[in-house]
Amino acid sequence: MRRYNLRHDVGGTWLVVDGVTTEPANLDDVALSGMGWPEACDMVALLNCLDAIENASRDYEALAAAE
Structure with missing residues (x-):
């Protein structure tokens, strides 16, 4: 899920x-609002990719700690 x-x-x-908080997402304490469609789509894609990387990193860290 994104x-x-x-x-x-x-x-x-x-x-x-942000689907976790249901509030406008922030990037460096700047609310991501008031954007045009292309910019907003790019930001959603970027933030979802960063979130996936962060989640994978936590998963690999947990696997390494279990070994």
């Missing part, structure tokens, strides 16, 4: 929503 998704924002813009 953690980050898009939501239509006011004024015809888009925001990235």
Whole structure:
């Protein structure tokens, strides 16, 4: 399941929503809102890739600790 998704924002813009908190996602303390469609799609893809890498890293760390 993807953690980050898009939501239509006011004024015809888009925001990235964190599925864990259901709040607008932040990147370096900047809310990812008020974006155009292409930029918002790119941010969702990027954040979901980073989340997958982080999850895989935790899985490999747990495997290494168990050995």
